[in-house]
Amino acid sequence: MPLLIKNGEIVTASQRYVADILCEGETITRIDRDLTAPPDAEVIDASGKYVFPGFIDPHTHVYLPFMGTFSKDDYDTAGRAALIGGTTTIFDMCCPARDTEPAEGFRLWNERSAGRAACDYSFHMGVTRFDDGTPAQLREIVGKGVTSFKIFLAYKGAFGIDDTELYRALSLARELGVVVAAHCENETLVAERQRELLAAGVRGTEGHYESRPPAVEAEGVHHLMTFAQLTGARVYIVHLSCEEALREALAARARGVDVRVETLIQYLLLDRTDAERPEFEGAKYVMSPPLRERRNQAVLWDGLRSGLIDTVATDHAPFDFAAQKSLGRDDFTKIPNGIPALEDRINLLFTHGVQAERIDLHTFVDIASSRAAKIFGLFPRKGTIQPGADADLVIYDPAFRGTITAAGQAMNLDYSAFEGWPISGRPSVVTLRGEVAVRDGRFVGTPGRGKFLARQPVPS
């Protein structure tokens, strides 16, 4: 059924104006004033509301075998949660174990998501081992439309790759024109510090920060920058958390390294003290790199405002508190790492970014949608509002007032890291390729309608 959205204030990364939007089939077909509805159209009045392009989360772990357990969501629950929060596309990390061939990993992630995802999705292909058999498999995966890799400089013995593998993975990426997303922490420093802390009797969540201080992350970034400079690969630093790491990235950019930077909503709003809450509550806030000293938040907001930091993601990695985070009750190194936020990213960014006047509306759209679409080869199909683009639209009510609670969330999880946080704004209606998927906080779409998005390499 065609959809006519009337009188909304359309906001993209560069434009802001009041107009009507006609969606036919899966795409936006017209944008103009006073459009007449086709006879069979649904008409939605968006007066007094913003209309944003569907938001994009460039970093999630919906399916993740990790630290002896599995992330709790699946592509249905996570997709519904994403849509309710205004996110219409996710980039999930396809992370096969080191002893699994990339082709087998890719098959597995496809099997889990195809026909089940509620929102649209793509993958970053994890390169968790690089041997003689790897390049041919990665070429084939890139040919199927996964034009970004993911590597880990952390997680020794699990996803982490060594320097030879790193050099070869980046060289191949350069040849294929794909972007490499990278988790930057020096895995040897982490392992040694964990060993020392445990030997000294530190077992609680406070050990997590001490094992991975800012210097560990900054060294990881510096390391990646050197390899990117020498191979000429295009790189994207995921979940950058602190000033020290940002300085390394910017220094490399200044000497010509093609580097983009992502931070997370968690680093913008939570801090080290959350991960050190008593009675093991801090485990809810254990992720890597760790939540930092509060002073870093101003640096990250500045980076977003000035365009030095490109995107705000979630790194959504959901592990239940009761059964999963508790695996590390007596040993902080065994707490599954991750702080879920897929459902709440946009409302938190709007509340604490736009409403708090830290960022303007265009920056909001850019860092939460457009820039990711551009970096990873989806623009202008996704990430903006124009004729020909997918009809992924978020009709957003800035007057809504609510509170985040685990009891009210769609994410399949027994806690919220933002329990009790007020939000000022919420999507009233969310459309996914022309179909209304959310109304007033409830999923009303078609289960399993989310599409795998095949991409082309982005010319540099």
Ligand code: URP
């Ligand atoms: O703590 C985190 N970030 N968990 C998810 C896996 C990763 O490192 O991205």
Ligand code: ZN
């Ligand atoms: Zn990571």
Ligand code: ZN
């Ligand atoms: Zn991650």
